[in-house]
Each structure stands twice: as structure tokens, then as C-alpha cells.
Amino acid sequence: MRQLPEGLSQEGLQFSGATEEDFDDIMGISQGIDGGLDYLPTRYMDWLQETNRTVIVARKQGKLIAMESVFVIDDGETMLVQALRVAPQERGKGVVGVLQRFCSDLVKSKFPDVKVTRLTRDLLLPKDFQKYRLITKQGILLVRFRAEELKLRLSDLGLGDIQSSLSTSFKPPPVRLDNTAVRQLYLTSDRMHGVLPNATIIQDSQPFKLLPSNMAILLKKDIDWMVDDVANPTVTSLCTFPYRVPIGDDWYSLNINMFGTELDPIRQQFLCHLQRHTATLKGHVMCQVFLDPPLWKPMVEFCRNTLNVELVKEYTQQCVVESDVISGGGRRGVGDVGARKE
The missing domain is CATH 3.40.630 (Aminopeptidase)
Known part of the structure; x- marks a missing residue:
């Protein structure tokens, strides 16, 4: 994965490309994910080497508090959101929305043909159908x-x-x-x-x-x-x-x-x-x-x-749901909504 320039920040968060040295901190904020069935420990190092994958970490006052991976598939038209992680003490504070908008804009700048975001959710509420199309x-x-x-x-x-x-x-x-x-x-x-x-x-x-x-x-x-x-x-x-x-x-x-x-x-x-x-x-x-x-x-x-x-x-x-990507403005309908951590 290509490294990001230093000093990228939004709304009090500092962003950088994930590295091998971030592994322990990421595992630290991932305690209890999926009831102990977390796949990330076995896949993280491989993810860092994948050409079409972008793994971003967010820091607050120098401390790693969040992570997201975006994998570009479908001939460059779809970005698949995976492994969304936020430190327990930072949940519910809007971190997810800021991180997802940053990742979306970054991926769009690297892969301009991306049109759709896909992700998985545990549960869909009626209001979610204003944001997402259900695949299955x-x-x-x-x-x-x-x-x-x-x-x-x-x-x-x-x-x-x-x-x-x-x-x-x-x-x-x-x-x-x-x-x-x-x-x-x-x-x-x-x-x-x-x-x-x-x-x-x-x-x-x-x-x-x-x-x-x-x-x-x-x-x-x-x-x-x-x-x-x-x-x-x-x-x-x-x-x-x-x-x-x-x-x-x-x-x-x-x-x-x-x-x-x-x-x-x-x-x-x-x-x-x-x-x-x-x-x-x-x-x-x-x-x-x-x-x-x-x-x-x-x-x-x-x-x-x-x-x-x-x-x-x-x-x-x-x-499995999807939403359209809006050029220059992040993703439609993907905010701090508790997406499944896949």
C-alpha cells in the first residue's frame, strides 16, 4: 500500500497509512470484536501488501484510536469497506463518519472509476434504506x-x-x-x-x-x-x-x-x-x-x-448493502452508523 503524506488531518484526527508497527495498537482497540472471532490478526500483514487495498489509521493527540480498510474490486468500480475499528472510549463521538469520509475521498483520488461502496451490516433499520441498497x-x-x-x-x-x-x-x-x-x-x-x-x-x-x-x-x-x-x-x-x-x-x-x-x-x-x-x-x-x-x-x-x-x-x-459514491463529497449515507466490523 502506498504511504500517505505526513500531516493529513480532519476534525482533530490525524491520518496515515497503516504499518506493521501499528499491529499491536490495532489489536488493542479490537478487543472483543465479533465475540473473539476476529480474522484481522491472521490477515493484517498480507493486507498491507495488497495493491488495491488502502488501510488507514486515525490518531487523536498521537494515540491510535481507529482503523479502516478499503479494498477496490469489481474492475475498479467498487470499494469494499472492511475492518472498521474504533477504540471503545471514542465510540459514539463521530469518529467513524470522519474516518469513512477521509478514506472515501482518498480512495476516490487514487481510483477515479470507483462508483459504489459495499459493506456488511448486522441489522438494517427502516431509515437505512434511504442510505443503502440491499444486495442480499x-x-x-x-x-x-x-x-x-x-x-x-x-x-x-x-x-x-x-x-x-x-x-x-x-x-x-x-x-x-x-x-x-x-x-x-x-x-x-x-x-x-x-x-x-x-x-x-x-x-x-x-x-x-x-x-x-x-x-x-x-x-x-x-x-x-x-x-x-x-x-x-x-x-x-x-x-x-x-x-x-x-x-x-x-x-x-x-x-x-x-x-x-x-x-x-x-x-x-x-x-x-x-x-x-x-x-x-x-x-x-x-x-x-x-x-x-x-x-x-x-x-x-x-x-x-x-x-x-x-x-x-x-x-x-x-x-450486504451498497451506496453510491459522490465525487468530491465522500459517500452518500455512510456515517457514524455502527457498520459491521468486517
Whole structure:
């Protein structure tokens, strides 16, 4: 990331490009983010090297009090807001609005083709629809288990037996996709447009349009891609490889994005991801599954009754939203509104 000139400031805040030396201070203001499921410790250093990413920190009287990352995607037309962090003692004082306007204007100066801002919110209020356009809503299923215990459970039950019991009709096993198959399925046909919400791939909480440039970004990541039927897909899923989270020693997060509305293929792919990514894992796993909201309850019942894993939270959701960028004037409708810290 290109360094900013020294001395940039707005409304009592001083801004600079984030550095490796800022890591400890950023972690200090991030205590308790997402209930301990913070991904930033594992990604921060990589973010500093990404060409189209801008990571800005804000200081007040020399002390780091806030951070935001903006990632330019969609062939340079969209800026994705992530990892918005504000020190607890500074929340509710307008810091978010100042930081977001600064980042927006900075990114617009570097990427003049940017037209839209995208971000995720936990909850949308009626007034928010004056600011944002809704791309999609996803229910978040959060379960917890020990990897060793789940492996034993799957072994005792027999994964094949579970799969075959999910439906009375014959269902072939899910298909794992290599990079070539991913490009072909997602980019060269319209088959996925009916499965993905608004033709958008959401990886964890990052929404990408179906474009070759975005696919190049995604295929560099450690992601497991799966589909129920290559010829006629109705369900597809992306599983981010497990990463450590700051809950405690030997705690991992496993994130699975599910697309489609058919329950049986959803459960099949969920099981395949669990089996693959817990095979060599030891320790506690917090597994987040993002899925169509009506599927949340039956998936909870499946997790409890069949897999004997613990539900951590009742229903929560993420809303993927966007707003237009206004040249020279910041972003329309993005202020100190408590955006989800993704």
C-alpha cells in the first residue's frame, strides 16, 4: 500500500497509512470484536501488501484510536469497506463518519472509476434504506465443537450413511471444483446467476461480482469450492480454510458460505466441508455458516440432533448493502452508523 503524506488531518484526527508497527495498537482497540472471532490478526500483514487495498489509521493527540480498510474490486468500480475499528472510549463521538469520509475521498483520488461502496451490516433499520441498497441477506449459523469429537461422531455415524439418509431420492455426492472448473462454471455460463444472490459471490463477508478480475482475487485464497451438480447447479458453497482466532489457545474459525435454497444439498456440502477441514485439526472450532435465512432453523436441528454440536447464538444475519459514491463529497449515507466490523 502506498504511504500517505505526513500531516493529513480532519476534525482533530490525524491520518496515515497503516504499518506493521501499528499491529499491536490495532489489536488493542479490537478487543472483543465479533465475540473473539476476529480474522484481522491472521490477515493484517498480507493486507498491507495488497495493491488495491488502502488501510488507514486515525490518531487523536498521537494515540491510535481507529482503523479502516478499503479494498477496490469489481474492475475498479467498487470499494469494499472492511475492518472498521474504533477504540471503545471514542465510540459514539463521530469518529467513524470522519474516518469513512477521509478514506472515501482518498480512495476516490487514487481510483477515479470507483462508483459504489459495499459493506456488511448486522441489522438494517427502516431509515437505512434511504442510505443503502440491499444486495442480499444471509442468516448466520454459529456452532462450536472440538475437532477431535466431531471426527469421532462422523466416524461413528458413518458419513456415507448420513449423506444417504438426507433424502429419499438419489443424490450424487457434491463435486469439489479445481480452479479451472471454478472459472468455467462461474464465468463462462449463466448457470450460477440463478443460484448466487444478485449474481454476487460472497466469501465470508466480502461480496464480489462475477468478473474475471474478482475471480483472480478469490482463486489466490485458500478456499474450498463445491457444487451439487456441475451441469445443473442448484447449490454451491465456499469454505475458507480454518484460521486461528484470539479466543484462546487452539481455537479456530471455519467459515462456510452456502448459496441455494435446497436443504439436502446444503447439508451434504456442509458435511463434506466439515470432514475435509477437521481431518487434521486439533482443538476448538467455531464454525460460521452463511446461508439463506429460511434454512437456518432446519440446519440448527441437523447440527443438534445429528452432529451433536453446540449452537453458540440464536439467529443472526448479515446484510450486504451498497451506496453510491459522490465525487468530491465522500459517500452518500455512510456515517457514524455502527457498520459491521468486517
